Structure formats: structure tokens, C-alpha cells
Amino acid sequence: MNEIKKEEEKSLNFLEEIVEEDLEAGRTRTVLTRFPPEPNGYLHIGHSKSICLNFGLAQKYGGKTNLRFDDTNPVTEDTEYVESIKEDIKWLGYEWANEFYASDYFEQLYQFAITLIKKGLAYVDDSTSEQIAQQKGTPTEPGKESPYRNRSVEENLQLFNDMREGKYKDGEKVLRARVDMSSPNMHMRDPILYRIKHAHHHRTGDSWVIYPMYDFAHGQSDSIEHITHSICTLEFVPHRPLYDWLIKQLEIFPSHQYEFARLNLSYTVMSKRKLLQLVNEKHVTAWDDPRMPTISGLRRRGYTPESIRMFAEKIGVQKRDNLIEVGLLEFCIREHLNKIAQRRMVVFDPVKVVLTNYPEGEEILKSEDNPEDPDTTYRDIPFSRELYIEREDFMENPPKKFFRLSPGQKVRLKSAYIIQCDEVIKDEAGNIQELHCSYLPGTKSGGEHANMKVQATIHWVSIPHAITAEVRLYDRLFRVENPASEEGDFKDYINPDSLQVLPTVYAEPALKTAKFDERYQFLRKGYFTLDKDSSEEKMIFNRTVTLRDNWAKEQKKA
RNA sequence: UGCCUUAUAGUAUAAUGGUAGUACGACAGAUUCUGGAUCUGUUUGUCUUGGUUCGAAUCCAGGUAAGGCAACCA
Numbered sequence A: 001m002n003e004i005k006k007e008e009e010k011s012l013n014f015l016e017e018i019v020e021e022d023l024e025a026g027r028t029r030t031v032l033t034r035f036p037p038e039p040n041g042y043l044h045i046g047h048s049k050s051i052c053l054n055f056g057l058a059q060k061y062g063g064k065t066n067l068r069f070d071d072t073n074p075v076t077e078d079t080e081y082v083e084s085i086k087e088d089i090k091w092l093g094y095e096w097a098n099e100f101y102a103s104d105y106f107e108q109l110y111q112f113a114i115t116l117i118k119k120g121l122a123y124v125d126d127s128t129s130e131q132i133a134q135q136k137g138t139p140t141e142p143g144k145e146s147p148y149r150n151r152s153v154e155e156n157l158q159l160f161n162d163m164r165e166g167k168y169k170d171g172e173k174v175l176r177a178r179v180d181m182s183s184p185n186m187h188m189r190d191p192i193l194y195r196i197k198h199a200h201h202h203r204t205g206d207s208w209v210i211y212p213m214y215d216f217a218h219g220q221s222d223s224i225e226h227i228t229h230s231i232c233t234l235e236f237v238p239h240r241p242l243y244d245w246l247i248k249q250l251e252i253f254p255s256h257q258y259e260f261a262r263l264n265l266s267y268t269v270m271s272k273r274k275l276l277q278l279v280n281e282k283h284v285t286a287w288d289d290p291r292m293p294t295i296s297g298l299r300r301r302g303y304t305p306e307s308i309r310m311f312a313e314k315i316g317v318q319k320r321d322n323l324i325e326v327g328l329l330e331f332c333i334r335e336h337l338n339k340i341a342q343r344r345m346v347v348f349d350p351v352k353v354v355l356t357n358y359p360e361g362e363e364i365l366k367s368e369d370n371p372e373d374p375d376t377t378y379r380d381i382p383f384s385r386e387l388y389i390e391r392e393d394f395m396e397n398p399p400k401k402f403f404r405l406s407p408g409q410k411v412r413l414k415s416a417y418i419i420q421c422d423e424v425i426k427d428e429a430g431n432i433q434e435l436h437c438s439y440l441p442g443t444k445s446g447g448e449h450a451n452m453k454v455q456a457t458i459h460w461v462s463i464p465h466a467i468t469a470e471v472r473l474y475d476r477l478f479r480v481e482n483p484a485s486e487e488g489d490f491k492d493y494i495n496p497d498s499l500q501v502l503p504t505v506y507a508e509p510a511l512k513t514a515k516f517d518e519r520y521q522f523l524r525k526g527y528f529t530l531d532k533d534s535s536e537e538k539m540i541f542n543r544t545v546t547l548r549d550n551w552a553k554e555q556k557k558a
Numbered sequence B: 001u002g003c004c005u006u007a008u009a010g011u012a013u014a015a016u017g018g019u020a021g022u023a024c025g026a027c028a029g030a031u032u033c034u035g036g037a038u039c040u041g042u043u044u045g046u047c048u049u050g051g052u053u054c055g056a057a058u059c060c061a062g063g064u065a066a067g068g069c070a071a072c073c074a
Helices: A002-009 A014-024 A045-060 A079-092 A102-118 A129-136 A153-165 A218-225 A234-250 A272-280 A295-301 A305-315 A326-340 A509-513 A550-557
Strands: A032-035 A064-069 A099-101 A122-125 A174-177 A192-196 A210-212 A229-233 A256-260 A342-344 A350-355 A362-368 A378-384 A386-390 A410-413 A418-426 A432-440 A460-462 A467-474 A499-507 A520-522 A526-530 A540-545
Touching: A014 A045, A014 A229, A014 A256, A032 A045, A032 A218, A032 A229, A045 A064, A045 A079, A045 A229, A045 A295, A045 A305, A064 A079, A064 A102, A064 A218, A079 A295, A079 A305, A099 A102, A102 A122, A102 A153, A102 A174, A102 A192, A102 A210, A102 A218, A102 A234, A122 A153, A153 A192, A174 A234, A218 A229, A218 A234, A229 A234, A234 A256, A295 A540, A305 A326, A326 A526, A326 A540, A378 A386, A378 A460, A378 A509, A467 A509
Parallel strands: A032 A064, A064 A099, A229 A256, A342 A520, A350 A432, A467 A540
Antiparallel strands: A122 A174, A174 A192, A192 A210, A350 A386, A362 A378, A386 A460, A410 A418, A418 A432, A467 A499, A520 A526, A526 A540
């Protein structure tokens, strides 16, 4: 309810404005968008901006969104990618109205080409790719017309048919639009519409040897589907005149293209090519490595769809280039995980505590699974004479603002007792072996002296009851904010410490039943989720994100 | 030295000729059985020069800067 109200008060982004104007002016009665991935790689967080935009816009105005695979280049595309893309979109929480493929329209597109030829607006060109590049000129000089530009309609029809029949080899001929070789817009200088590729297509098999180019597939597919608002990224702005020209000459449904600035995220890269390189050259383990900005990587890392949708909402949409701080993404996931994560206690770097005045045996204590949840459940935690606490939670000679355990000082053990440190036991080298402490019996959580004030509460595990697990701590993949804009190879800026593995950490027994779809907060440590590498013998947890840490900040200042 | 797009706090994003606001961050404090969460407060901005106007972030003109465009990729 609250959220809906907020939404109503919120100002519109420029795409929503366009849609509302179109609706008001009666230019359209419905909103139909599409998400048009090429199945040649995995989706990343940048795509999720586009997905949320396309699906979100349609949803908001009671419209629908098609999923359309832009599969016009058989040599790079594969069904493996089709499947991963569908999975990622569903996971993000969106449902497409129709699953289409540009390749569904190959015959229709071929007929469109014939229409153009008949109108004298397309011709078969025998020039080589180098010659065509020459003819195009440069941005500052006009192009030259191809010697094949003025072939007759009949000849073009025949040659184009022969292209389809497979009478020519790859690269021998192309079909070009006949527009304007002196246009200041390079894309209008007789762009290529069809090329010959004797290649196996993931859906049409070997039935075609000519394939349409992006410019002769995308807009036409939009039009065939009656897409009202075709939303793409900024690099397609110069294609728009061609998009409009083709639709006009073909006299087909007038879809319109609108462009927004793609997402850039700090400390990572966002191009399929670069991500593919990271995978191929083994800088990461796979497309779904939890350090990757892919949707599958984020999912494995423990991000939730809700958090990614919140992120997309918060970054907004505009036409100016941007570099979003990864901190905003982290804010979004913390925001969600804080509400849903089950709290557990896990000690990463243990130091042994012996409670000298605590009897042998055990005691079962209760602790809330999530203090943020008013209806929280409680779990049992065994307590005993010998415990582990975090080594960094004890300091022999603490600085002023250190609130945790130190000789003679008291600290609260979460959901248990207040303890006091009496003696520090060291080995010959002076390393701390264990801490001898006494507990204050009346200070048990909920007990009569539970309100006694101490500076800090720390987490702990009972040694005889502890279970072990592996923990994988992730940091940003790159050392610099914008690796793509740095001098030289972006891979030179990879952060060598992006993964830290702790093979053995000690956890309270309740974690034994950890589930893959459950999110956990390891108290004072961060948010974690079970990794798919886990086995019956060994649980492995990925750190999704740390908790905010003001103490660390304080230390940095000092 | 062509064409296109863009320019508002550190980062994003509003204000659609009429009080420059919001979020994240940063800083300070309150509170807390997580140095988490929560709450309160503070800080910082209209690229530049002119013009139109009672009034300009907004309209106009010139500059500047950033990004894009010359794949048989999408």
C-alpha cells in the first residue's frame, strides 16, 4: 500500500512520459514492448536494467512484453544461451507474453527485401567487403556509389533469388539498401541488408544461406509484432533514421525506437566480450562465478531478484552516460537481506574461551532467527564451558574506542551470558592460546540481571557442538573504478584478492540444515548463502555482501 | 575536424518559465543483546559566456567537455 502510494507520487522517467503522451494523444491504445537479447552470451546486470525497463513499463500501463531472440547471426548463437537467458528473466520475476525469434520471420523478411527491390530501393552488390568499406567514405567525407547500384529491378530480383538458392559463396554478394551515399549519417550510406553465410542456424538449421543484418531484422520484427515502444541503448541512436526509413518504405506497422543510457557499474566490466574473456582466460571460474556481474553470478552470490529490481528502480533511466557506484547495489541487497535473512553465529578465526566457573555439561539457549521480523521464530543454541569467539573480538591492549573483550573487561555473548576476561594464556612465543573468563550467572538473556550494561555483544559458538564449513569471501573483481576506461588491457586491473577462501570456520549446529534457497546473516560478519559446490560432507557458503561496518571505518581513520 | 547524443551535490536522479528536491555516500549525534538495523541532524550542486523574460536548471545563440557513429556484429 505504502509502496503504491509512493509510486504514484514519484515523477515519471522520460520513457513513461513518452508512453503517457502517446496514450493521451491516442497514438496508441496499448503498450507492447520487447526484450531482444542475442543468444550469444549470458545476461548481466546491465541487461537487467533493460529487462526491468521493458517489462516494468508495459506492466505499469497494462501492456505486455515479448521476449524476442535476435538470432540473425548463426555463427555466434547457441541454444545454450537461449536457455540461460530464459532462466534469468524468469528468476528476475518477469513473464513474457510471447517467446519469439527473429528467425521466425526469415521468410517474411525475405519478402520485405523483395518489396524494397521492386521499389528500386535495394540492390545486389558484388563488391567485396573492402570495396564496400571504401565506398562508405569516412564520417567527414561523403561516400561513393557502388558500380552495381543501378542494376535493374529484374536483375536484382534474379540475383537475390540466386543468393537464397545458394549459388554464391560467403561474401560474394550482399543485398544493400539504396539510400544516400552522401548522408552525414554513416548508417544511411547504402547499408547492407543481407549477407551470405553458409552456416548452421540453431533453429532454422540449413534452410537458409542468407541472413538479414540487424538493421533489416530488428525494426521489421518490432513492426511484425506491433511493438509500440522499442527501447534500446544509446549506441543505436544513429540507426534510428534507418529504422524509420525502412518502416516507411515498407509501409508496415510504425514501431518507434527510443534510446536510454546503458548501465555502467563501478569496479566491474559490462561487455559480453570482456566477460567472455574473463571466463575463457580463467580469471574467474565460469559465467556464474559469484564475482561476475552476470545475473547467474549474482544469483549464485546470493543476490535476490527483489534487490536487483530495487536497484533498477533506484538508478532510474536517462540518456546521459553514467557510472553507478557498486555501493548502491550493495545497499539494495543489504536492505532486502536484512529483512529476510536467518541469523546464525559463525566464528571465522577462533580463539578459545574457557569459562572457569561454568559447570561441565551443556545448556540450551534460544535466539531469534530474525530480530527484524515481529513474528520471528527462535532456534536452540547449545552453550557450554568451552567456546570459540572471534580472535579480533579480543585485544590485550585495547585502544580507547574498542568495546569488545579485553583483560578485566566484560562483554555480552549474544543470547547467552555476560562474561569477564580474567586471564590470558599464551604459548612460549607469546601467542594467545586461550582466554580464561568467568560468566555472570544472573545475566543470561532474559534473566534477572540481563539488563546489566556492557559496551558490546559478540557472537560465539560452543566448541563441542560446533560444526565446520568453508566460507568464500568475495571482493570487487577490479582494483579501479572503471577498468574499461583505463589505459592498456583491462585485465591488468583485476583485483588479485577478489576471492578469499576460509576452508574451516566454526558454526552453531543450527546451520547444519542450511538450504540453498535460504539466506543467512552470520552475525556481525555479513550475508551468506549456500554455494552449489557444497556436498554432503562439506558445506560451502558464499558471502553475498558484508554488513556495514562503522568500526572498520573508524579504524581506517586512525 | 562531419553528423548525432548528453551536461543539476562525490554518484545517480527530480524540478516541464515561479522556494533547486530525493536516494545512495560522507560527517555528527541518539538508540541498540549484531560497532548491524532504526531514528535525528549536517554537508556538498544547475559546465561556461551572452541573450529573451518581472523571473531561467528549464527558452534562444555562441563556446567548452564527455560519449557515440565509418563490422558482410547486435
